[in-house]
Amino acid sequence: METRELRYFVAVAEELHFGRAAQRLGIAQPPLSRAIGGLERRLGTLLLERGSRGVALTAAGAVLLREARAALDAVEAAERRTRRAALAGTGRPAVVLAAKAGASGELLAKLLDAYAAEPGAAAVDVVLCGPGEQARLLSDGRADVALLHRPFDDTAGFDTEVLLSEGQVAILPAGHPLSTRPHVRLAEVTGLPDLPLPRWPRPDGSFPDGPGPQVRDHTQLTQLIALGRACAVVPESGRTGLREGLTAVPVPDAPRVTTVIAWPPHSRSTAVAGLVRAATVL
Amino acid sequence: METRELRYFVAVAEELHFGRAAQRLGIAQPPLSRAIGGLERRLGTLLLERGSRGVALTAAGAVLLREARAALDAVEAAERRTRRAALAGTGRPAVVLAAKAGASGELLAKLLDAYAAEPGAAAVDVVLCGPGEQARLLSDGRADVALLHRPFDDTAGFDTEVLLSEGQVAILPAGHPLSTRPHVRLAEVTGLPDLPLPRWPRPDGSFPDGPGPQVRDHTQLTQLIALGRACAVVPESGRTGLREGLTAVPVPDAPRVTTVIAWPPHSRSTAVAGLVRAATVL
DNA sequence: AGGAGCGATACCCGTCCGGTATCGCCGTCC
DNA sequence: GGACGGCGATACCGGACGGGTATCGCTCCT
Numbered sequence: 001m002e003t004r005e006l007r008y009f010v011a012v013a014e015e016l017h018f019g020r021a022a023q024r025l026g027i028a029q030p031p032l033s034r035a036i037g038g039l040e041r042r043l044g045t046l047l048l049e050r051g052s053r054g055v056a057l058t059a060a061g062a063v064l065l066r067e068a069r070a071a072l073d074a075v076e077a078a079e080r081r082t083r084r085a086a087l088a089g090t091g092r093p094a095v096v097l098a099a100k101a102g103a104s105g106e107l108l109a110k111l112l113d114a115y116a117a118e119p120g121a122a123a124v125d126v127v128l129c130g131p132g133e134q135a136r137l138l139s140d141g142r143a144d145v146a147l148l149h150r151p152f153d154d155t156a157g158f159d160t161e162v163l164l165s166e167g168q169v170a171i172l173p174a175g176h177p178l179s180t181r182p183h184v185r186l187a188e189v190t191g192l193p194d195l196p197l198p199r200w201p202r203p204d205g206s207f208p209d210g211p212g213p214q215v216r217d218h219t220q221l222t223q224l225i226a227l228g229r230a231c232a233v234v235p236e237s238g239r240t241g242l243r244e245g246l247t248a249v250p251v252p253d254a255p256r257v258t259t260v261i262a263w264p265p266h267s268r269s270t271a272v273a274g275l276v277r278a279a280t281v282l
Numbered sequence: 283m284e285t286r287e288l289r290y291f292v293a294v295a296e297e298l299h300f301g302r303a304a305q306r307l308g309i310a311q312p313p314l315s316r317a318i319g320g321l322e323r324r325l326g327t328l329l330l331e332r333g334s335r336g337v338a339l340t341a342a343g344a345v346l347l348r349e350a351r352a353a354l355d356a357v358e359a360a361e362r363r364t365r366r367a368a369l370a371g372t373g374r375p376a377v378v379l380a381a382k383a384g385a386s387g388e389l390l391a392k393l394l395d396a397y398a399a400e401p402g403a404a405a406v407d408v409v410l411c412g413p414g415e416q417a418r419l420l421s422d423g424r425a426d427v428a429l430l431h432r433p434f435d436d437t438a439g440f441d442t443e444v445l446l447s448e449g450q451v452a453i454l455p456a457g458h459p460l461s462t463r464p465h466v467r468l469a470e471v472t473g474l475p476d477l478p479l480p481r482w483p484r485p486d487g488s489f490p491d492g493p494g495p496q497v498r499d500h501t502q503l504t505q506l507i508a509l510g511r512a513c514a515v516v517p518e519s520g521r522t523g524l525r526e527g528l529t530a531v532p533v534p535d536a537p538r539v540t541t542v543i544a545w546p547p548h549s550r551s552t553a554v555a556g557l558v559r560a561a562t563v564l
Numbered sequence: 565a566g567g568a569g570c571g572a573t574a575c576c577c578g579t580c581c582g583g584t585a586t587c588g589c590c591g592t593c594c
Numbered sequence: 595g596g597a598c599g600g601c602g603a604t605a606c607c608g609g610a611c612g613g614g615t616a617t618c619g620c621t622c623c624t
Contacts, residue, residue, distance in 0.1 A: 001361050002284050004581095018602060031582050033603060043361070045368030050602065052590045063367035066550065067360030067423075074356040078349030079283050079325070085345035086327030141349075156441045157547030265439030268348065286612090300571060313613050315572060332571065334621040 077141025094122035095271040098143035101128035102218030115278035122271040158262040168254035179247040195231040359423025376404035380425035383410035384500030397560035404553040440544040450536035461529040477513040
């Protein structure tokens with residue numbers, strides 16, 4: 001199977017429409033039909049059920065969709081990492097570290113300092129991304145290491161090393177009745193009708209349904225809380241540098257958050273190893 | 283990047299010789315040279331150092347070799363798993379479980395029984411393989427689940443669930459002086475000049491250097507021990523059904539062996555999930 | 565200096581990918 | 595119910611590219 005065929009199949013499987021998929025791929029529809037047909041012939045199975053009203057995935061097609069995405073990620077990662085390795089000699093960034101924007105700020109700073117102090121440390125690019133995107137960046141090679149937060153992020157498929165475990169706090173507007181309490185229970189803050197939890201975008205950019213306001217980054221979040229339009233439950237480290245008008249109240253019964261450093265398995269890059277070593281001895 | 287190019291590159295990187303690589307690929311040498319050249323041009327970097335005496339990998343080439351192997355595994359896995367999924371409806375094996383030959387016999391039997399008793403259980407194919415090969419089978423899709431043994435096997439890159447933790451025992455010929463001891467220390471059995479530890483084949487089929495005899499499977503191993511030509515340190519479960527003439531002596535200071543069930547991350551197959559569930563509630 | 569080994573280049577051919585035109589099928593709408 | 599429109603498959607053509615043979619250029623060895 002060629003990656004071209006996999007790309008074609010994924011496009012059709014996602015659009016469930018040959019015409020739109022072809023458009024997205026920048027080719028005409030007939031060659032796309034032929035390519036999928038050939039794929040099905042060689043695999044000896046139907047991948048798509050052509051109904052009169054669009055297309056549907058067969059069981060085998062669903063399997064291929066999942067596997068093909070993983071395979072295409074791996075191919076992309078190969079290309080990106082090779083390109084990066086090629087630049088390494090020229091002094092440009094040798095490693096890319098992905099971290100969730102607005103999280104682990106202090107830890108990240110200490111980590112970068114500690115690693116930079118090592119002899120022979122490589123240049124580290126830090127990519128700040130939205131929640132849950134770090135794993136994607138690692139999979140497709142845009143990053144070489146990432147800071148993940150269990151249980152929010154899925155660490156499946158990566159090597160990890162635990163860095164930090166912490167409780168969570170509720171971030172509330174300063175004047176809120178609960179803000180003077182020594183601690184609150186999770187149920188007390190999740191169900192507040194006047195202060196709903198905000199809705200974060202899904203990986204595809206759309207927002208889940210619900211009552212809370214839509215937020216895209218940390219700035220929007222703190223601003224909304226300060227305005228008394230939302231509240232949030234975040235790891236303890238998120239209370240450092242809290243802006244004026246916000247209060248943090250511990251939530252002892254919220255799940256503890258574990259920050260881990262993660263990297264693709266079998267990564268033999270010395271730079272990644274160095275970063276991991278620096279992180280674990282912090 | 284097309285998988286064809288990756289396959290070509292891996293062949294050259296492994297052979298370090300364009301002619302032999304071309305032969306292995308079943309094509310002539312010039313198209314291979316051109317393909318690699320094109321890859322290098324598009325990546326904007328040299329992958330291979332052409333010396334007058336053969337070829338050597340550049341740093342970027344080494345990165346691509348590692349990543350390309352992973353990517354090709356993923357593509358192969360996509361193809362194999364799709365083919366298998368296509369057969370699922372026809373009643374043929376829906377899941378393939380890989381286990382090291384001669385290990386975990388009892389556990390494996392109990393697991394298969396427990397799963398088969400579940401309603402809607404799929405047909406399970408068991409593939410017995412050489413030591414350390416299970417991970418490979420999982421990576422390239424020849425298997426969907428595997429039993430691995432830490433610390434021998436590398437579980438990096440898979441989801442796992444611990445099933446069993448056990449100590450190790452030394453397998454000795456019945457008449458050996460140490461065989462009557464209640465227990466022995468690891469150092470006492472690893473350094474015996476008269477009973478060297480056997481050498482197992484590496485994944486590529488070659489054997490490491492050393493004094494011990496070469497073994498390829500469990501039968502050879504037990505036979506050699508019975509002949510008084512070798513000894514072995516194996517997990518406790520390996521003592522069940524021990525043949526005549528062999529004795530097992532506990533080795534308390536040997537590392538404990540953890541048997542885990544492993545599967546590719548993000549595997550959503552219900553059959554795999556059922557097997558894992560059956561295994562964890564054993 | 566001559567020759568052998570090895571990769572690169574030149575050139576040709578066949579295949580296969582991609583494009584346009586068109587068909588066949590099935591809903592839908594007037 | 596017939597005409598229309600949407601959608602995927604088929605037919606056919608042109609061009610790009612992969613693969614083959616022949617040969618060159620370089621280097622090392624004898």
